[in-house]
Amino acid sequence: MPKNKKRKRSMPDDAKHHLKASMKGSWYNQEDKQDQRGTSVSSRKIQTETEYLQEENRGNIIMDLDILNSQIGEHTCCSKCYGKMNLSVIPSKQNGLCSSLLLKCQNVQCNHTSEFFTSKLCTSSSHSFEVNRSVVLGMRLIGKGRNAASKFCAAMNLPQPVSATPYSDHTRHITEKTKIVLLQELLNAGKRGHTLKESEDENLCPESVVDCGVTIDGSWLNRGLSSRHGFVTVISIDTGEVLDVHYMCSVCPECSKWEDKTSPEYLEWFLSHESECMLNHDGSAQSMETEGASILFNRSVQKYNMRYNPFIGDGDSKAFLRVLRDKPYGDIEIQKEECVGHIQKRMGTRLRNLITKYKGNFSVNQAMGLLVKSGRPNGSLMTIK
Ligand SMILES: [Zn+2]
Ligand SMILES: [Zn+2]
Structure with missing residues (x-):
C-alpha cells in the first residue's frame, strides 16, 4: 500500500448503534438488508430464480x-x-x-x-380494466393528474390513458373504496390502542373509557398557509398509529359557481347538494389545525372509548389551548407535555441562526465557547457530550 494512502476504517460499533437509535442514520430499519448483504451474490440469484419459478406469473410487463x-x-x-x-x-x-x-x-x-x-376486468360485473384503474391510482399517489399520465405514456410509446370522463369515474371509485379502507383501518388502530391499555390494567374492559396520550398534527395541500385543503390527524404515542383523521376544506367548486348565495334558486339547489358539499371550514388555513383538533377530541369517547390525554405538543400550543377551552371530557383536565423532538428541532434552528448572524465575530464566538467548536472562528453546531 502506498505510504500516503490512508486505510479506510469502518465505523465503530457504538457509533453505528448511536446512529441507528437516532433514527437518522442509514442503518436504521436496515436489518433485513444487512442480512441480505451477508449472503453471496450467486446464492441470492439462485434464491430469486427459484422464487420466480415457484411464483405464479402475475402482474403486468411492458413489452415491445x-x-x-x-x-x-x-x-x-x-x-x-x-x-x-x-x-x-x-x-x-x-x-x-x-x-x-x-x-x-x-x-x-x-x-x-x-x-x-391485455388486462383483466376490475370485477366480473365491471366494465373497467384493472390497468386503467391502476394508472389513475398511481397518478393520485404521486400527486399528478391525467395530463401527466398522458405525457408519461407518450414518452414510453404506450397507448394513451383513458379520456377525462372515465378518468374521473375511476378517481371517484378509488375515493369511495379508499374511504371504506380508511374507516376500517382507523377503527382497528383505535381497538389496538384500547387493547394495549386494557393489557396494562386488569380493571379495564373494552367498555371502559381509557386515557391515551396523543399528538395532533395538521397538514395542508400547499405550503405557506394559504391552502384551502388541509387535514388534522391524531397519532397515538403508545402505538405510533394514526387514530383519527379530519379533512377540512374551505372551498367547494360547485358552490362557488353560484354568485348570489341568498337567492331562492340557490337555496333550493343547496338542499340537494348539501350531503356532498366539500366546504366544511370557514376561516384561515392556520385555524384548520385548532378547529380540527377540537372536532377530533370531541368525538374520541364516542368513537373509541378513549380520552386523548395527555396532549403531546409540537411547539404550537394553539390547538391545545382550544381543546382546553372546549373541555371535551368535562371536569377531567387534559395535561400537556412537550415533544422533545420538536424542542430539539426549534432550539437547534435558533442556535444555528445565531451562529450565522455572528459569523466572523470572534469575541461572540468566544462567548459562545460551549456551542462553537474551538479554533473555528466561523463556527458550527457541535454535540456536547
Ligand atoms: Zn390454423
Ligand atoms: Zn358545496
Whole structure:
C-alpha cells in the first residue's frame, strides 16, 4: 500500500448503534438488508430464480410488440392446423392502456382466430380494466393528474390513458373504496390502542373509557398557509398509529359557481347538494389545525372509548389551548407535555441562526465557547457530550 494512502476504517460499533437509535442514520430499519448483504451474490440469484419459478406469473410487463410478434410467429402454432400464428392489435377496441390483441392462423384455409384483452376486468360485473384503474391510482399517489399520465405514456410509446370522463369515474371509485379502507383501518388502530391499555390494567374492559396520550398534527395541500385543503390527524404515542383523521376544506367548486348565495334558486339547489358539499371550514388555513383538533377530541369517547390525554405538543400550543377551552371530557383536565423532538428541532434552528448572524465575530464566538467548536472562528453546531 502506498505510504500516503490512508486505510479506510469502518465505523465503530457504538457509533453505528448511536446512529441507528437516532433514527437518522442509514442503518436504521436496515436489518433485513444487512442480512441480505451477508449472503453471496450467486446464492441470492439462485434464491430469486427459484422464487420466480415457484411464483405464479402475475402482474403486468411492458413489452415491445415486434419482439412479441416475432416470438409468437416463430415458436407457436395453430391449435387446429398447426400452422404459424400472427399477432396484431385491434385499434378500434383500444381502451386506455388495455389493448385488444388478435392471434390469427396464417393458413388461409384454416383462418383460426383468438381475440383477447391485455388486462383483466376490475370485477366480473365491471366494465373497467384493472390497468386503467391502476394508472389513475398511481397518478393520485404521486400527486399528478391525467395530463401527466398522458405525457408519461407518450414518452414510453404506450397507448394513451383513458379520456377525462372515465378518468374521473375511476378517481371517484378509488375515493369511495379508499374511504371504506380508511374507516376500517382507523377503527382497528383505535381497538389496538384500547387493547394495549386494557393489557396494562386488569380493571379495564373494552367498555371502559381509557386515557391515551396523543399528538395532533395538521397538514395542508400547499405550503405557506394559504391552502384551502388541509387535514388534522391524531397519532397515538403508545402505538405510533394514526387514530383519527379530519379533512377540512374551505372551498367547494360547485358552490362557488353560484354568485348570489341568498337567492331562492340557490337555496333550493343547496338542499340537494348539501350531503356532498366539500366546504366544511370557514376561516384561515392556520385555524384548520385548532378547529380540527377540537372536532377530533370531541368525538374520541364516542368513537373509541378513549380520552386523548395527555396532549403531546409540537411547539404550537394553539390547538391545545382550544381543546382546553372546549373541555371535551368535562371536569377531567387534559395535561400537556412537550415533544422533545420538536424542542430539539426549534432550539437547534435558533442556535444555528445565531451562529450565522455572528459569523466572523470572534469575541461572540468566544462567548459562545460551549456551542462553537474551538479554533473555528466561523463556527458550527457541535454535540456536547
Ligand atoms: Zn390454423
Ligand atoms: Zn358545496
